[in-house]
Amino acid sequence: MLDPVILLPAAINGLTMGAVYALVALGLTLIYGVLHIINFAHGSLLMVGLYGAFFLHRFGVDPYLALLVMVPALFALGYVLQWSVIGRASHGSDQNVLLVTLGASIVIENLALYFFSADTQTIDTPYAIAMVDIGVALVSLPRLIALGASLALAAILWLLIARTDLGRAIRAVAKERQGARLMGIDVDHIFAMSFGIGTACLGAAACLLLPMFYVSPHIGHVFVLVAFTVVVLGGMGSFSGALIGGLLIGVTESLCGLLLGESLGQIGIFLIFIATLLFRPSGLFGSRLS
Amino acid sequence: MTAQRLLDIRGLRAGYDGVAVLHGVDLHVDAGEIVTLLGSNGAGKSTLNNNVSGLFRPYDGAVYFEGEDITGASSTHIVARGLVQVPEGRRIFPNLTVRENLDLGSYRRARQHRASNLERVTAIFPRLGERMTQIAGTLSGGEQQMLAIGRGLMAEPRLLILDEPSLGLSPLLVEEMFALIRRLHVEGLALLLVEQNVVQSLELAQRGYVLENGRIVLSGQATELCEDPALRRAYLGV
Incomplete structure (x- = not known):
């Protein structure tokens, strides 16, 4: 069972899923890092993205083409949600925000249940079962695309945060709001932009997931727990932490699924998680607790 | 008059x-x-x-x-x-580099003159010029004050x-x-x-x-x- 012929494909498969986890976690960690919000609505917003791509597919739009629609659409949804609901309800209190995002997720999920029913649904694409031989293993095409696109999007996100004025302002606002205001930075706008960008990551993740996954109103739960684990494992608010953590969790889940059976695969995630926090309480890339 | x-x-x-x-x-x-x-x-x-x-x-x-x-x-x-204020306590961005702090000084105003103003500010504060890639939070108190003023000057107040x-x-x-x-x-x-x-x-x-x-x-x-x-x-x- 530990033959590399079996292990290697499993690890690569885990890597592909891990890249999507990383994308979801990047959005979550960005929102946390800047707004200090634990965004409980993150999973529900991913579900919105999945249904968006799902219905676009019904109208004949390929999920990968739907990226061009869903990323801006989820960005706009996140911007408006932060600007008009979360920001206004917070009054500067973190407990408020916790409840507001939790409430938003309940509302969104139940609206989805009402309109779309609780049935799980999938789409059929011509490439759903296409396999690609990458030399060491056969990998399904949608998974390979998910891996490549997720890494590319993470790179774009990194450039945006590291190299643009918007990114500098986002990082500035994360640490020094009053100083930012005095430089003429519109802090509320930057908050909404951060939330929007974090949500846009979900739009991308949704389009990449749809060809290899299913849709249901509760699908957010599958990912949000893993995403929270990734964010804490990588270090709250850390960009590289979310990326490396996501990949690590994906591989762990896949290998443990192989060794322990599919239903026990997630045990590995939490074993790694607990072991990491025992030795690095602030996560892999978190600033050390003093 | x-x-x-x-x-x-x-x-x-x-x-x-x-x-x-x-x-x-x-x-x-x-x-x-x-x-x-x-x-x-x-x-x-x-x-x-x-x-x-x-x-x-x-x-x-x-x-x-x-x-x-x-x-x-x-x-x-x-x-x-x-009208630009350099606040008490400096309020620089501690997690950004010196250069990024100065860049954000021209976030709202004088953005198109960023390069020339950057030269001007580093001429006034040579110490900042030497430390462009240093994280601002690790500067000494005096250097942080210089950075705060330099950041304010970037907006051409x-x-x-x-x-x-x-x-x-x-x-x-x-x-x-x-x-x-x-x-x-x-x-x-x-x-x-x-x-x-x-x-x-x-x-x-x-x-x-x-x-x-x-x-x-x-x-x-x-x-x-x-x-x-x-x-x-x-x-x-x-």
Whole structure:
């Protein structure tokens, strides 16, 4: 069972899923890092993205083409949600925000249940079962695309945060709001932009997931727990932490699924998680607790 | 010969959570002037700055900048107009590099002149030029103060408010700071210098105001204020 012929494909498969986890976690960690919000609505917003791509597919739009629609659409949804609901309800209190995002997720999920029913649904694409031989293993095409696109999007996100004025302002606002205001930075706008960008990551993740996954109103739960684990494992608010953590969790889940059976695969995630926090309480890339 | 009036504060009443701190303050700064605002801790100096800069909305009174009523305007608008504050405590972005801090100085204003202003600021502060890639939070206190001023200059301010620039600096650095302020003034910048450092501020300024318990109790030419018996008693202990 530990033959590399079996292990290697499993690890690569885990890597592909891990890249999507990383994308979801990047959005979550960005929102946390800047707004200090634990965004409980993150999973529900991913579900919105999945249904968006799902219905676009019904109208004949390929999920990968739907990226061009869903990323801006989820960005706009996140911007408006932060600007008009979360920001206004917070009054500067973190407990408020916790409840507001939790409430938003309940509302969104139940609206989805009402309109779309609780049935799980999938789409059929011509490439759903296409396999690609990458030399060491056969990998399904949608998974390979998910891996490549997720890494590319993470790179774009990194450039945006590291190299643009918007990114500098986002990082500035994360640490020094009053100083930012005095430089003429519109802090509320930057908050909404951060939330929007974090949500846009979900739009991308949704389009990449749809060809290899299913849709249901509760699908957010599958990912949000893993995403929270990734964010804490990588270090709250850390960009590289979310990326490396996501990949690590994906591989762990896949290998443990192989060794322990599919239903026990997630045990590995939490074993790694607990072991990491025992030795690095602030996560892999978190600033050390003093 | 009336110089161009830059900042004109009339009857400003302001405070926090309904408790008034300023009870009707009148103050003005003309083009090319250094005006100093003196006062002890808790007199309301920073409250005044933060209401002028748009962080808070005044209860009453008016603030004009170059003839435009900016009372209660947003800080983004006020910075865009060229009224820039270097706050007490510096408020630099500790997680960003020196260069990124300076870049964000021109976030709202003078963005197209960023490169040339960056050269100008590093000419004024060679130490910052040497440390462009250093994380700002790891700078010494004096360097952080330089960075805060440099960041403010990146916006090409029409009027620069300096809130306690000498606070927490060693005597040598305080000298350096005042020499720098003189230099900025010689280059034509108008400054509102908010200080506890009475002697050096009055040496530098043309005019001064003394704020006590939210009211201006004394104002006039700096040379006259220096001789004022009440001020000498209260602030110089003579």
